[in-house]
Amino acid sequence: MSKNHSTEVKNMSFVQHMVELRNILLHSAIAILVIFAGLFPFANEVYAFIAAPIINVLPADSSIIAIGVISPFLTPLKMVLIIAVYLAMPYLLYQVWSFIAPALYQHEKQMIVPLVVSSTLLFYAGLLFSFYIVFPVIFSFLSSIGPSVVDFTPDIQYYLDFVLKVSFAFGVAFEVPIATILIIMFNMTTIEKLKKNRPYVVIGAFVLGMLLTPPDIISQTLIAIPMWLLFEAGLIFAPMFKRSTPISDDKDAKSTVTPDKKEAPDEEDWGDEELDKIDKVFEELDKED
Numbered sequence: 001m002s003k004n005h006s007t008e009v010k011n012m013s014f015v016q017h018m019v020e021l022r023n024i025l026l027h028s029a030i031a032i033l034v035i036f037a038g039l040f041p042f043a044n045e046v047y048a049f050i051a052a053p054i055i056n057v058l059p060a061d062s063s064i065i066a067i068g069v070i071s072p073f074l075t076p077l078k079m080v081l082i083i084a085v086y087l088a089m090p091y092l093l094y095q096v097w098s099f100i101a102p103a104l105y106q107h108e109k110q111m112i113v114p115l116v117v118s119s120t121l122l123f124y125a126g127l128l129f130s131f132y133i134v135f136p137v138i139f140s141f142l143s144s145i146g147p148s149v150v151d152f153t154p155d156i157q158y159y160l161d162f163v164l165k166v167s168f169a170f171g172v173a174f175e176v177p178i179a180t181i182l183i184i185m186f187n188m189t190t191i192e193k194l195k196k197n198r199p200y201v202v203i204g205a206f207v208l209g210m211l212l213t214p215p216d217i218i219s220q221t222l223i224a225i226p227m228w229l230l231f232e233a234g235l236i237f238a239p240m241f242k243r244s245t246p247i248s249d250d251k252d253a254k255s256t257v258t259p260d261k262k263e264a265p266d267e268e269d270w271g272d273e274e275l276d277k278i279d280k281v282f283e284e285l286d287k288e289d
Helices: 003-010 014-050 071-087 089-103 106-145 156-173 176-185 191-196 198-212 217-241 247-255 272-288
Strands: none
Touching: 014 071, 014 089, 014 156, 071 089, 071 156, 089 106, 106 156, 106 176, 106 217, 156 198, 156 217, 176 191, 176 217, 191 198, 191 217, 198 217
């Protein structure tokens, strides 16, 4: 670790770290509240947009119902708050980055920035994939599989919980390339080992799909296959982010030699002057005796 780097981190006390963390949390909360305030007047319109995938598969004379008395007010409010967090995600990640940046080397900062940007884009890609591809397929399947004597009229709150759970699961699942790159970058494993264990990764993707999605084979498959493909993408891009040792550390390691590890010169390498000095030392010792 370079001297300037270590000094910059050590000069900050525990209280200063806590103050900086408090400021980051405060700024993040303000960003979420600002977006929430901008979306709140349009909460009903935003909910109608989010409910479009299930409205399209309902019969013409059916609609979403509200079982709870206060659900028509609280449910759009909750949805707008979650969307505000999603929209503020780039700024939230930037705040996290600014907090950990002083503890990183310059070459690590250069790697983290593209990882933060790509992780944000992948999270949004997972949300869009779930909304435009997964939800229409799931709701079409669910609306057609039930008994004919049962009216398919979902509750407003249950629908929102379902949408938030599945969309967030897809957003997290699309971070698989970032996770793959990080474990390779920090030498936790190698690309060759991951390729060798590819069958276990595929099985793990289907197991995670089972845990993160509702208990139907369609949604599990729709999340497992993208996870496997994104894992393959992580293997392709991982060599671009391979971690290297800082130059300063190499120099320090090479220049650090302990006295007890220094090799003594061989007698063959001694010259005549050194041998004469040794003889004089022994002669003086004999005279003292």
